[in-house]
Amino acid sequence: MPPKPPSGPKAPASASPGVTRSLSIRVRKTNKRTPAQKAWLTRQLNDPYVAAARAQGWRSRAAFKLIELDDKFHLITAGCKVVDLGAAPGGWSQVAVQRGAGRVVGVDLLSVDPVPGAEIIQGDFNDPDLPDRLAAMMGGKADLVLSDMAPNTTGHAATDHLRIIALAELALEFAMQILAPGGAFVAKVFQGGTEQAMQAPMKQRFAVVRHAKPPSSRKDSSELYVVATGFRSRED
Numbered sequence: 001m002p003p004k005p006p007s008g009p010k011a012p013a014s015a016s017p018g019v020t021r022s023l024s025i026r027v028r029k030t031n032k033r034t035p036a037q038k039a040w041l042t043r044q045l046n047d048p049y050v051a052a053a054r055a056q057g058w059r060s061r062a063a064f065k066l067i068e069l070d071d072k073f074h075l076i077t078a079g080c081k082v083v084d085l086g087a088a089p090g091g092w093s094q095v096a097v098q099r100g101a102g103r104v105v106g107v108d109l110l111s112v113d114p115v116p117g118a119e120i121i122q123g124d125f126n127d128p129d130l131p132d133r134l135a136a137m138m139g140g141k142a143d144l145v146l147s148d149m150a151p152n153t154t155g156h157a158a159t160d161h162l163r164i165i166a167l168a169e170l171a172l173e174f175a176m177q178i179l180a181p182g183g184a185f186v187a188k189v190f191q192g193g194t195e196q197a198m199q200a201p202m203k204q205r206f207a208v209v210r211h212a213k214p215p216s217s218r219k220d221s222s223e224l225y226v227v228a229t230g231f232r233s234r235e236d
Contacts, residue, residue, distance in 0.1 A: 027110065049216050053091070061216065063091035065225070066186075073227050075184050076101055081138045083178060084118075085125050085171055086149030093118040096146070099185075103138045108129055126170060131177040141180035147171040147187040149185035161190045168226070169198060176205055176231075183231040191222040202228050 049061040058064070070076050076095075079102035084093045087106025090113065095102045097117035104118035107130070112120045119137060123130070135141055149171065151163040168187040175185040185206070189198070202209045207230025217223050 040180065058091050058094060059089040060091040063095050064216035065148070065214040066092045066095045066146070067225065068216060069186060069225060070095070071211060072212065073184075073210075073229065075144055075186065075227070075229075077143070078102070079144035081140065081180075082144045083134060083138075083142045083175075085145065085147040085174070087115075087120060088112045089158060090115045090118075090120075092146055092148055093120070096144075101144075105134055105137055108135075125174055131174070134178055142175075142178045142183060143180055144184045145171070145179060145186070147175075147185075150188055159229035164188065164190050165198065172202065174197065179231045179233060181233050184227070184229040185231070186225055186227050189224050189226055191224055196224065202226070205232050206230050207232070 024039075033214065040215070048108075049064050053061045053063060076082065076099040078100045080100075081091075081103045081106070082096045083103045084096065084104065084106040086108055087093050087094065088108040088110040091105065093104050093106040093115045097115065104115075106112060106118055106120045107123060107125045108120070109122070109124060111122055114120065115160035121130075121133075149167050151160070151167055168189050171187050172185065179185065189211075199209055209226065209228045211224050211226055213224055217225075
C-alpha cells in the first residue's frame with residue numbers, strides 16, 4: 001500500500017469550493033511603485049485563487065490548476081510515481097502528495113523548501129544522468145510527468161511563445177525517457193499556433209493528446225496545458 005499522505009492542505013474535489021470573490025481592493029498610489037508593479041499588486045490582492053491558496057495552505061495559486069486538471073483527466077492515481085519539473089515553489093508537488101501519489105520527486109534549478117511527502121532535487125532536468133537517477137529514487141519509471149515551467153518573459157508575445165514551446169518540447173523529450181508504458185504527461189504551453197508542432201511526436205507516442213485551460217487560469221492569459229495519456233514505449 002502507498003504511504004499515507006502527510007497532514008497538510010486538503011485538495012478539494014474542484015477549485016470552486018473555498019474560492020470566492022470579495023470586494024475589490026485598491027492599491028494606494030506611491031512613487032515607489034511603477035504602473036506595472038501597481039497593476040500586478042492590484043491583481044494579486046483581488047485574485048480569489050491567491051486568497052484561497054493562502055487560506056488552504058497551498059504554496060501558490062497554481063496548485064488549483066493541477067487540481068482542476070486532475071479532476072478532469074484523473075491523472076494522479078493511488079500509489080503512482082510522479083516527477084514534477086520546475087517544481088518551485090512546490091504547489092504541484094503538494095497536490096500530487098495530497099492526492100495519493102506514492103512517490104513524488106520535484107526538480108528545479110531553484111532551491112525549494114521541503115515538501116512533506118516529496119523529494120526535491122535542485123538541478124537541471126536536462127542533465128543526461130537525471131532519468132536514471134530518478135528511476136533509481138522511485139524504484140522504477142514514472143507514471144506521470146508534470147511541467148508547469150515557463151521561461152522569463154520578454155514582453156514580446158511571439159518570442160515568449162516560441163520560448164515556452166521550446167521548453168515544453170524539452171520537457172516532452174525528458175518525459176519520453178522516464179515514463180512507464182501507459183504513463184501521462186502534462187505541460188504548460190501558450191496559444192499561438194506553434195504548439196500544434198508538438199502534437200505530431202506526441203500522437204505517435206501517446207494514445208490521447210488534448211489541450212485544456214483550467215478555470216483557475218487567468219482569462220486574459222494565453223496559457224494552455226497539453227495533456228497526453230497512454231504513453232507507448234518504442235518497444236510497444
